[in-house]
Amino acid sequence: MEDFNPVTMFAILRESLGPWLWGLLLIALVLVVGVVSAAMKLRSARRSPKHPIIAAALAGGVATAIFFMLVPGWTMATHAALNGPVDYLAAILIAFIPGGGIAAMVFSMASWRCARRTTAVCDKSMA
Amino acid sequence: MNRRRFLLTGAALAAVNGIALSNVRAATSSAKARIVIAGAGAAGLALASRLRRQMPQAAITVIDQKTAHHFQPGFTLVGAGLWSPDDVTFRNADFMPSGADWITEAVAEFDPDSNTVATSSGRRVPYDFLFVATGLALDYERIEGMDRSLIGTNGIASIYANPPAAAASFRAIDAFVDQGGVGLFGRPTTEMKCAGAPLKVTFITDDLARRKGRRSAVKLVYNAHNPTVFSVPPVHDRVTQMFAARDIAVNFSHVLKAIDPGAKRATYETPEGVVTFDYDFIHVVPPMRAPDAVMNSPLPWQHGPLATDGWVEAEKATLRHPRYANVFAVGDIAGVPRGKTAASVKWQVPVVVDNLVAETSGKEPLATYNGYTSCPMVTAYGKAMLIEFDYNGNLTPSFPFISPLDELWVSWLIEEKGLKGAYRAMLRGLA
Structure with missing residues (x-):
């Protein structure tokens, strides 16, 4: 495994994904910027992040579960092919990539919404 | 974390990353050879x-x-x-x-x-x-009666020749499963590339027949060229066990000598003399030189x-x-x-x-190759065993969490999604 250094891993990803890699990296960058700016907005508005985090966790969890069902098909296999704990772990980790993206998106949107106005779901300000 | 600590942490991470990258940078020579x-x-x-x-x-x-x-x-x-x-x-x-x-x-x-x-x-x-x-060189002609133009006809498959031949081989496998009969598999006695491939094709044919509900209509026979189905003892033991569990018969020390495509008959050399089998399907692996x-x-x-x-x-x-x-x-x-x-x-x-x-560069060459090779042994649609070994036949798994003799989807994932990118990166000298 010592051979899997960052340069090698990036080269393999680039060859595997082709131009899609740059699109995915752009999406990841947008999501990171979205999460950071939303968190800063919440902080400046002195709002609690509790409800955006709960919303993000729920959405991310559901999305991860859905993608977990889809992952074997992406490899031209079925769920019957999952044959051990390492298989389930790998499938969950792969599903977590889109699931995490959706969680980040929901967190950003919920945080901006909470920061902009007082609503029933995010009416508690930070102490 | 305040802005100052954030910047310091970022700088430290960048430095560590830089050190890591410098470690993977290879030595160079200015020789004009x-x-x-x-x-x-x-x-x-x-x-x-x-x-x-x-x-x-x-x-x-x-x-x-x-x-x-x-x-x-x-x-x-x-x-x-x-x-x-x-x-x-x-x-x-x-x-x-x-x-x-x-x-x-x-x-x-x-x-x-x-x-x-x-x-x-x-x-x-x-x-x-x-x-x-x-x-x-693939030496199909060393098998009497065999020619690579026969691949995809008369129940003859061979995934080795080229990509269209591999596609024609699937059509032959699929037709065999639909029609039923006897399927023969095996490998030559010469050194060969990807010695696991003949076994993979056998497993794939078995699994396709099961998926189509046709397993009882086909008889599968693997003709090993020597007393083992794979040269690494633990892999031999595991594959033999799996063949038995899947009702795949094994003949040892059978080397394909000739085929008669019209009569669908294959002739093998064995220690006891020449034997002939009728077949409905045969996967031919050519001698290599x-x-x-x-x-x-x-x-x-x-x-x-x-x-x-x-x-x-x-x-x-x-x-x-x-x-x-x-x-x-x-x-x-x-x-x-x-x-x-x-x-x-x-x-x-x-x-x-x-x-x-x-x-x-005037230095002593010290790098050595230990004979590492790898065979993601496909054992069914969606499952594989990630088998890696060295000159001495020692199993040398790259990933401690992947057991080389277990049929796993994660090994299939590496075969189906990971290898091509790694191969292309290797061609560019980056992996």
Whole structure:
């Protein structure tokens, strides 16, 4: 495994994904910027992040579960092919990539919404 | 975290990352050597890419008439009906490093005594260092009655010949499963590339028949060329156990000698004499040997088990020719035990390049190759065993969390999604 250094891993990803890699990296960058700016907005508005985090966790969890069902098909296999704990772990980790993206998106949107106005779901300000 | 701590942390991470990247940067040599690489397959292109980067002032010449490049580890998935021939076909031009001189002619002759290689047009190319990476020749004609044009007809399959043949092989497998009957599998007695592939095709045929509810209509027989189905004892034991569980019969020490496509009859040599089996389907794996240009040169082994088929004489650990010190053999053509896979190339190329860089820089060449090779043994649609081993037959798993003898989806994931990207990165000298 010592051979899997960052340069090698990036080269393999680039060859595997082709131009899609740059699109995915752009999406990841947008999501990171979205999460950071939303968190800063919440902080400046002195709002609690509790409800955006709960919303993000729920959405991310559901999305991860859905993608977990889809992952074997992406490899031209079925769920019957999952044959051990390492298989389930790998499938969950792969599903977590889109699931995490959706969680980040929901967190950003919920945080901006909470920061902009007082609503029933995010009416508690930070102490 | 305040802004100052954030910036400091970022700077520290960047520094650590920089150190990590500097550790993976390879040594270089400023030698102005003339290097000839015979062959632009997996080994030839990976060599050219690494040498271009690590010996920037060397004159690198690649000789190969082929312009198409085939990702041969993917032939099994074409033969399984999952990939198309286009999925395993690249262009050599896309991987040829800039600055390398590519002569699109076949190698006609090696003359290591005068340090030259002759091409098919008669051009003589001199060298200071020669890398023989021609790959091997598929010798279908050594099986009496067999011809590669028969693949896809008369129940004959062979995924080795080329991508269209692998696709035709799937159609033959599919038709056999639908029609039922006896299916024969096996391998030649010669050294061969990807020795796991004949087993993979057997497993795939079994699984396809089960998925179609046709398993009881087909009888599958694996004819092993010697007393084992795989040269690594724990893998032999595991595959034998799996064959028994899946009702796949095994005949040991059966070598395909002839086929009669019209009568659908296969003849095998055995220790007890010649035996003949009727078949409805047969997966033919051709005997393999060195290409003519290598066979007719002084480069092959002069005696021993690797001499018959013309494999280039090479020291196991360094792949250097013992009689011609400026000649190296890499990939399928290398006369070393095992090691005829893309995974072997991935580990062989850095060894020979690092040693040449050291040697031309006045340092001692210390890199060694331990015979590492890998076979993601597909055992069903969606499952594989990630088998890796060395010269001594020791299992050498790269991932501690993946058991090499367990049928796992994660091993299939590596085969189906990971290998092609890793292979392409290897061709660019980046993996």
